[in-house]
Amino acid sequence: MPTRPLNTTLLAGLAALLLSACERDAAKEATPAPRPVRTTTVEKREQLTPLTFTGRIEAEDEVSVAFRIGGRLLSNDTRLGDRVEAGQLLAQLESQNELSALRQAQAALVAAQGQLTQASNHYQRQQTLLAQGWTTRANFEAATQAQQTAQSQVDAAQAQVSSAHDQVGFTELRADAPGKITETGPAAGEVVQAGQMIARIARQDGRDAVFDVPAQLVRGALAGLRVTVNLTNDSEVAAHGRIRQVAAQANPVTRTFEVRVGLTDPPTAMRLGATVVGRVEASNGPMIDVPATALTRMNQQPAVWVLDPSTNRVSVRNVEVQRFDQAQVIISQGLDTGEIVVTAGVQALHPGQKVRVLGSEP
Missing domain, CATH: 2.40.420.20 (conserved putative lor/sdh protein from methanococcus maripaludis s2 fold)
Structure with a gap:
């Protein structure tokens, strides 16, 4: 009979252990793991938006040459694509009227010089007579005035001759810098006005990639962005540059803005007028x-x-x-x-x- 209390004690201990384990399991279920x-x-x-545009290659510095005066075009030796050198004669106007005006101005100068010679001799005689007391102060002053007037007439005639020389020179149109002709104007025989384009010359000091950009994209800060430019027919031909100019006014027909990209060392394959694709990443801000x-x-x-x-x-x-x-x-x-x-x-x-x-x- 002494074994019964021992069994009771063991059973009570096992029950307590089982109850403790159940409580721990319940606590785990109540607090799930993170x-x-x-x-x-x-x-x-900084968010960058990739943009792609199609454009063309143009000269960085392109100028239109024209006559300063109007007249009938005697000759026009400009041809599209020709290379020209500084001082080369491009076109010429008929110059009969200008040469006649030059001869008239030269004749007027000779006459004025003759009047000046006569007035100077008379002045010297009056100066000598006044010193010897043989003439009056009034006669001497009149001779002085006549000499000054004659000198002024000579100066005016010389200015007329110089102006007439310029007018004759204006009948010849010469290139002011080396370059290539990208556009030609009227042919020989036509009557042209002063300032009318005779030829457009692309100077040989740089190339631009020119793109027409929608207005909503111009609102951002485009100036200075780096642009990669590739030929459309050969993507392996590439150049890099930065946006250097954005037009202040939109094209009245397309309502787009002209953006010029100055290219750095463009390959020779990027000829004037070639079609190119420009790629740029524009910033939208942080x-x-x-x-x-x-x-x-x-x-x-x-x-x-x-x-x-x-x-x-x-x-x-x-x-x-x-x-x-x-x-x-x-x-x-x-x-x-x-x-x-x-x-x-x-x-x-x-x-x-x-x-x-x-x-x-x-």
Whole structure:
């Protein structure tokens, strides 16, 4: 009979152990393990938008040459694509009227010089007679005045001769710098006006890629952006440059703005008039972007899960999406720099849930 108290004691101990184990299991079920997630820290980054335009190659410095006076075109030796040198004669006007005006001015100069010689001799005689007391002061002053008038007439006649020489020179049109002719104007025999384009010359000191850009893209800061330019028929032929000029006024027909890109050492294959494609990355300013996997919905609006690093608990927050694609989402409002957003595991979360960031200690 002494074994009964021992059995009772063993049974009581086993029951206490089983009860303690059940309580621990119940405690584990009441406090679930933190859910593993992946996160990212919100930062503002410069967003670049790739832009592509089709344009053409033009000379960096291209000028239209024209006569300063009007007249009948005697000759026009310009040919499209010809190379010209500085001082080379390009075209010529009939110069009969200008030569006649020159001869008339020269004759007037000779007559004025004769009057000056006569007035100077008379002045010298009056000066000598006045010194000897044989003439009056009034006669001497009249001789002085006559000499000055004659000298003024000679000066005016010389100016007329110089102007007539210039007019004759204006009947010849010469290149002011070496280059290539990219456009020609009227043919010989036509009557042209002063300032009418006779030829357009592309000077040999640089090449531009010229593009017509829509107005909505010109509003941004394009000046100085780096551009990659390729030939449309051979993408291997490429050059780099920077936007150096944006037109201040839109084209009245297309309503686009001309943008000129100064090319650095363009290859010889990029000839004038060649069609090219320009590629540039325009900045949209600093923006907040998060992976597309971070996006969820709350109250029928886009939302993200935000982690509180002090408690390792998450909360859901509505955000405004500016733009999104398969890889990332651009957030315009709702997030601040430095906040932590859950990027993986968002489907099984609930507000206030404790999480464990993968790669950190539990």
